[in-house]
Amino acid sequence: MTMDHLQRLRTFVAVAEAGSFARGAVAREISASAATRAVAALEKHLGALLLQRTTRSLRLTEQGEAFLADCRRILAELEQAEAAVTGARREPQGTLAVTAPALFGSRHVAPLLFEFLDRHPQMQARVLFTNRLVHLVDEGFDVALRIAVLPDSSLTAVTVGHMRAVVVGSPDYLRRHGVPRHPADLKSHRSIGFLIEGQERVAWNFPGTRTLSVPSERLVVNANDVKVAAAVAGHGLTRALAYQVTDEVRDGRLRVVLKAHEPAPVPVHLVYPAGRVAAAKVREFVRFAGERLRALPVLQGRGLEAPR
Numbered sequence: 001m002t003m004d005h006l007q008r009l010r011t012f013v014a015v016a017e018a019g020s021f022a023r024g025a026v027a028r029e030i031s032a033s034a035a036t037r038a039v040a041a042l043e044k045h046l047g048a049l050l051l052q053r054t055t056r057s058l059r060l061t062e063q064g065e066a067f068l069a070d071c072r073r074i075l076a077e078l079e080q081a082e083a084a085v086t087g088a089r090r091e092p093q094g095t096l097a098v099t100a101p102a103l104f105g106s107r108h109v110a111p112l113l114f115e116f117l118d119r120h121p122q123m124q125a126r127v128l129f130t131n132r133l134v135h136l137v138d139e140g141f142d143v144a145l146r147i148a149v150l151p152d153s154s155l156t157a158v159t160v161g162h163m164r165a166v167v168v169g170s171p172d173y174l175r176r177h178g179v180p181r182h183p184a185d186l187k188s189h190r191s192i193g194f195l196i197e198g199q200e201r202v203a204w205n206f207p208g209t210r211t212l213s214v215p216s217e218r219l220v221v222n223a224n225d226v227k228v229a230a231a232v233a234g235h236g237l238t239r240a241l242a243y244q245v246t247d248e249v250r251d252g253r254l255r256v257v258l259k260a261h262e263p264a265p266v267p268v269h270l271v272y273p274a275g276r277v278a279a280a281k282v283r284e285f286v287r288f289a290g291e292r293l294r295a296l297p298v299l300q301g302r303g304l305e306a307p308r
Contacts, residue, residue: 011025099130100145109129120284128141143286156271159267169238171253177189184209242304249304
């Protein structure tokens with residue numbers, strides 16, 4: 001691979017991620033015309049169209065999508081190889097791509113990421129907070145926070161805590177419909193469901209009982225903050241991870257029920273692609289974020305104390 005070809009790959013990635021030749025050129029510290037020439041030369045070399053250009057937009061072709069994923073992987077591996085030789089991995093630099101669940105990300109990952117960037121002025125960050133499963137390598141992400149029991153994979157996982165899964169309802173709803181004492185009591189209650197696009201609806205599981213799908217869903221939403229707001233408004237019971245309802249339980253707007261039947265807490269991990277050596281930016285962020293996250297009460301089984 002010649003140096004010119006390597007620079008073309010980097011320019012293509014910058015343009016594709018920015019969605020613009022002009023913005024990609026700024027990221028690469030070159031002119032927009034140089035970025036245009038670099039991508040055109042790359043397409044000519046490959047004999048394939050990578051980007052569809054119009055007067056108003058720029059989007060990846062199907063071949064461009066696949067090539068972008070490969071370029072991200074190749075450039076990341078090259079960065080790791082260079083760092084291992086030069087010792088550059090001691091000081092984080094470059095762009096860090098992070099993903100996390102939407103609500104947890106905005107509440108807990110974003111603040112520590114801001115602090116991380118303040119500490120490392122040579123770093124930039126690209127963030128995706130979403131409830132769907134992000135494929136790190138294919139989509140070019142360095143680190144993900146995942147609240148789940150992880151399947152075996154090629155990812156390296158660092159555990160940062162555990163999260164309670166609770167059933168909650170508003171005091172008004174519980175006065176009107178009664179407080180469930182056993183999971184079987186849920187059959188006579190209304191519930192608020194949660195659905196992630198492209199996935200099956202999650203059943204409510206309780207230890208010692210068979211899987212229980214709550215049929216009387218009055219409302220199904222795809223945003224956790226809306227789910228919690230509906231519960232506060234008295235529209236039914238809902239299943240939530242502890243961090244989603246911490247404030248509402250503390251100030252008395254929601255009550256936790258069925259405590260004796262809670263499932264085992266869900267592990268919380270920082271995960272990143274396994275490799276010969278992790279880049280400095282990944283190593284340092286995982287270390288820094290791990291310390292901050294382990295200090296969160298909600299990841300240590302605390303923080304859901306009801307008001308007295």
